[in-house]
Amino acid sequence: MQGYAGGKPYTYVEGAVADGLEATSSVVRRASVEADGWVGVARTPVEVGCATKHGAPGAIGFAVELGHRFPSDGPLGTAQHLGGEIVATGTVPDYRCEQRENLDAGVAVLDDAAGTTLHFVSEYMTLELDGERRAVFPDLITTFDGDGAPLASADVAVGEQVHVLVAPAARLLLFSAMYLPEVYGPVEELLGFPFAPGARVPDHA
Known part of the structure; x- marks a missing residue:
């Protein structure tokens, strides 16, 4: 699930979408284009325990x-x-x-x-x-x-x-999924070379 909102007064858009990661991200990217290049995004509500363990408290x-x-x-x-x-x-x-x-x-x-x-x-x-x-x-x-x-x-x-x-x-204080190599596949395809950081999860994650 992703909720999004942003844009200048004459390009403002907002909405919510639920589906797989790639599908929802694609919708949000299109919304960003309609908003003149920028939207704020809130992704996938989770329980507090999950956010504390895998998120970036602080x-x-x-x-x-x-x-x-x-x-x-x-x-x-x-x-x-x-x-x-x-x-x-x-x-x-x-x-x-x-x-x-x-x-x-x-x-x-x-x-x-x-x-x-x-x-x-x-x-x-x-x-x-x-x-x-x-x-x-x-x-x-x-x-x-x-x-x-x-x-x-x-x-x-x-x-x-x-x-x-x-x-x-x-x-930095980062969400642990930032270190999962598989999330980098689409971006590596766009750049034309591999660069995924590997599973080097920091101590605080």
């Missing part, structure tokens, strides 16, 4: 604290809060993004010495430095523009300065 409070810190501390403070670091800064000479199955799929390359390369399917999935894979979702890989404002993968543009932040998954 994640919302962690996110709220981060939201309070970001305006004053910027990307560097964000990296510190997340237990990560700014691993690359450069200008984007090569950027490709296309809509595939109602998702933004593509790659962004920086002109820094490491030839930083980011592959994404809406979220950043992999980070490569000097041709070596250095981070893989659910590690947090995110970008900021030259002014230090958050920059979504779909909003990157050729010629833009970008800062890349990476925080290891082990430092």
Whole structure:
């Protein structure tokens, strides 16, 4: 079961859908397109015990604290809060993004010495430095523009300065299913290469 809502006033949509994972996710992705690219989603109600065991208790409070810190501390403070670091800064000479199955799929390359390369399917999935894979979702890989404002993968543009932040998954509060290799199959098909993290479930899951 998935409930969704979002969009600007003139593109607002909301609804609920129940079916298999792929079918419900497909409906929500289509709704996101109708909402001009963004909806909030609540997925599969479960009992409290199940959520406590397999979910990410404390994640919302962690996110709220981060939201309070970001305006004053910027990307560097964000990296510190997340237990990560700014691993690359450069200008984007090569950027490709296309809509595939109602998702933004593509790659962004920086002109820094490491030839930083980011592959994404809406979220950043992999980070490569000097041709070596250095981070893989659910590690947090995110970008900021030259002014230090958050920059979504779909909003990157050729010629833009970008800062890349990476925080290891082990430092984040994540739902245990994020580590199941089978959930990555459809995304790997869109990117054209495997990257599933394997069953490395963190201690808190």
